[in-house]
Amino acid sequence: MADADVRSRGDWPAGRVLVQAATYNERENIGGLIDAVLGVSPELQFLVIDDDSPDGTGRLALERAEREPRLHVLMRKGRRGLGSAIAEGFAEARAHGFAVGVNMDADFSHNPADIPRLVAALDTPGRRPVDVAIGSRRVPGGRTVGWPLKRHVISRGVSLFTRWALWVPVRDVSSGFRAVRLAVLERVPALAGGASPGECPSGYAFFEFMLWAVHRAGGRIVEVPITFTDRTHGASKADFAEAKRSIGELLRLARRTWFGL
Ligand SMILES: Nc1nc2c(ncn2[C@@H]2O[C@H](COP(=O)(O)OP(=O)(O)OP(=O)(O)O)[C@@H](O)[C@H]2O)c(=O)[nH]1
Numbered sequence: 576m577a578d579a580d581v582r583s584r585g586d587w588p589a590g591r592v593l594v595q596a597a598t599y600n601e602r603e604n605i606g607g608l609i610d611a612v613l614g615v616s617p618e619l620q621f622l623v624i625d626d627d628s629p630d631g632t633g634r635l636a637l638e639r640a641e642r643e644p645r646l647h648v649l650m651r652k653g654r655r656g657l658g659s660a661i662a663e664g665f666a667e668a669r670a671h672g673f674a675v676g677v678n679m680d681a682d683f684s685h686n687p688a689d690i691p692r693l694v695a696a697l698d699t700p701g702r703r704p705v706d707v708a709i710g711s712r713r714v715p716g717g718r719t720v721g722w723p724l725k726r727h728v729i730s731r732g733v734s735l736f737t738r739w740a741l742w743v744p745v746r747d748v749s750s751g752f753r754a755v756r757l758a759v760l761e762r763v764p765a766l767a768g769g770a771s772p773g774e775c776p777s778g779y780a781f782f783e784f785m786l787w788a789v790h791r792a793g794g795r796i797v798e799v800p801i802t803f804t805d806r807t808h809g810a811s812k813a814d815f816a817e818a819k820r821s822i823g824e825l826l827r828l829a830r831r832t833w834f835g836l
């Protein structure tokens with residue numbers, strides 16, 4: 576079958592925390608990212624979900640995975656979108672028995688050194704366990720480095736919309752850096768592969784949708800301050816068409832929030 580998805584070896588070591596990054600044309604970043612994530616702790620495993628990047632990112636990761644038992648690769652044939660890659664990564668983590676999934680971008684905007692802090696935020700002694708810990712630029716101590724004004728305005732607009740029109744009590748709703756207690760996905764069928772067609776956005780609006788769905792299912796969400804640094808290598812994948820699609824998804828969610836439709 577020429578078009579089947581390609582996976583690295585199937586014998587995963589047992590583990591608790593699986594870090595994952597979706598990749599599309601991240602050739603300049605992927606090698607360093609694998610080193611950095613696996614270097615954070617010998618306890619961590621790393622899953623790369625690549626959409627058959629034309630620049631060979633997925634092939635590079637597959638080669639590394641042959642020599643590194645803590646690295647796993649799912650190379651999907653055809654570009655299926657960032658949100659769909661993240662959802663598939665979490666499903667993979669659950670299928671392999673991990674309790675916690677950590678999602679991050681592959682372009683070093685998210686610092687792998689912050690992973691332990693995000694994971695630790697899921698368990699605060701004496702308090703109700705947290706389901707999602709977001710690496711946030713918009714809580715005290717968090718910040719964004721290197722963004723032009725336009726990016727700040729768009730990102731802030733999306734956060735305000737999600738907070739006030741979708742009733743999600745989170746300041747940095749589009750942050751892709753998040754630790755997730757995977758059991759929460761069982762309470763949210765739309766995120767656990769049980770979505771009706773079109774319900775769970777396959778693109779960037781997945782981030783807002785996930786928080787919206789977890790919050791409505793009674794999940795607890797906290798924000799942990801991080802420094803987000805604009806990418807230095809490779810190009811952004813978020814184009815105008817994707818932005819338009821995401822706005823449509825958010826408006827659809829607003830309709831569901833307010834009118835149940
Ligand atoms: N598998 C997969 N990964 C994707 C897809 N689109 C984007 N990505 C990855 O998702 C992550 C976020 O994408 P970015 O291009 O960094 O988006 P962004 O952070 O909004 O844009 P920049 O700030 O310019 O980097 C990166 O690791 C991308 O390689 C996709 O369609 N499929």
Ligand SMILES: [Mg+2]
Pocket residue numbers: 680682684806
């Ligand atoms: Mg980026």
